Amino acid sequence: MDLGFPLFPEQASTMASRVDALFFFLVAVSVFFVGLIFLAILVFAVKYRRRAEDERPEPIEGKLWLEVAWSVIPFGLTMVMFVWGAIIFFDIYNPPDDALEISIVGRQWMWKAQHPTGQSEINELHVPVGQPVKLMMTSEDVIHDFYLPAFRIKQDVLPGRYTSVWFEASKAGVYQLFCAEYCGTQHSGMIGRVVALEPAQFEKWLSGGATGMSMVDQGASLFKRFGCETCHRAGGTSRGPALAGLFGKPVKLQGGSTVTADEDYIRESILDPRAKIVDGYQPIMPTFKGLVSEEGLLQLIAYIKSLDGAERKAAQR
Ligand code: HEC
Ligand SMILES: [Cu+2]
Numbered sequence: 001m002d003l004g005f006p007l008f009p010e011q012a013s014t015m016a017s018r019v020d021a022l023f024f025f026l027v028a029v030s031v032f033f034v035g036l037i038f039l040a041i042l043v044f045a046v047k048y049r050r051r052a053e054d055e056r057p058e059p060i061e062g063k064l065w066l067e068v069a070w071s072v073i074p075f076g077l078t079m080v081m082f083v084w085g086a087i088i089f090f091d092i093y094n095p096p097d098d099a100l101e102i103s104i105v106g107r108q109w110m111w112k113a114q115h116p117t118g119q120s121e122i123n124e125l126h127v128p129v130g131q132p133v134k135l136m137m138t139s140e141d142v143i144h145d146f147y148l149p150a151f152r153i154k155q156d157v158l159p160g161r162y163t164s165v166w167f168e169a170s171k172a173g174v175y176q177l178f179c180a181e182y183c184g185t186q187h188s189g190m191i192g193r194v195v196a197l198e199p200a201q202f203e204k205w206l207s208g209g210a211t212g213m214s215m216v217d218q219g220a221s222l223f224k225r226f227g228c229e230t231c232h233r234a235g236g237t238s239r240g241p242a243l244a245g246l247f248g249k250p251v252k253l254q255g256g257s258t259v260t261a262d263e264d265y266i267r268e269s270i271l272d273p274r275a276k277i278v279d280g281y282q283p284i285m286p287t288f289k290g291l292v293s294e295e296g297l298l299q300l301i302a303y304i305k306s307l308d309g310a311e312r313k314a315a316q317r
Helices: 016-047 064-093 199-208 215-225 263-271 294-306 310-316
Strands: 100-107 110-114 120-122 124-128 132-139 144-148 153-157 163-168 173-179 192-197 250-252 258-260
Touching (some): 100 124, 100 144, 100 294, 110 294, 120 124, 153 163, 192 199, 215 294, 263 294
Parallel strands (some): 100 132, 124 192
Antiparallel strands (some): 110 120, 132 163, 144 173, 173 192, 250 258
């Protein structure tokens, strides 16, 4: 039957059939119990109906096995739902290590994407089929939500911090992208498309749109332009700590606590340097709030991530 619109979105990612299987299981369990309850209502209404004006029902004694059964069976079923759902949830929120990282910036009312190789696109996202893709997302203004029905992923995109989600497209095609969080007048127009290409075609697309600098190079040039280098010189003998090898490592802070240097930490270090002071340094770093765009921040982070670890270890000795 062709209704002219799909009742169910296409399955175009490795996660899609798994999410659907769980969904259909939940629907089946619900339908079964709704049916059972309605059947019981009808049968009991007839069987135990009042037959005479002066009829008095016989008292009913409880049955232990019945009580146990209707506690244990629903418990078992809900545990199946919980464990099954939790496994899929963790798989959706833990990207594989080899995932290709693409950054997404949402704003009223468009989606901007930036590839590590430097290409950027608006309301379009080209991805390769058969390779995990991790999205690092943030917003320039209000809360948006990145929703790809065909891939069964949906993730809030928040101003002031990074959220991420990953997927692996399983078949080439063009899929719809929606904003799923009401974000102002043109919210309904905040749509785009995801183009999943076979790896060879994706490479071709990448080289076709090449405009020169990769994200790391762009980050390096911002690093120079903003004068970060004057304090963060490699070697760490300067006024600020060396940033090489920082990413993913624990950082000791003034006051004795430690944090892991992830994207949010680096972002905060640039926009609000006084929020966390690195142990052994003075709070002399100026804020770069209002000077760096969201894209610029992502480029700086990409650059800092790319700096090799050897230097930092040496510098801290
Ligand atoms: C005036 C000197 C100065 C400039 C300019 C400066 N920083 Fe810093 N930065 C520091 C100092 C000092 C610290 C350590 C104290 C602190 O946490 O504020 C620091 C800390 C950091 C950290 C945390 C490092 C760690 O080891 O945890 C990051 C990341 C960082 N800066 C990035 C930048 C970037 C990117 C720029 C340029 C946009 C920049 N800084 C410009 C002085 C500077
Ligand atoms: Cu939106």
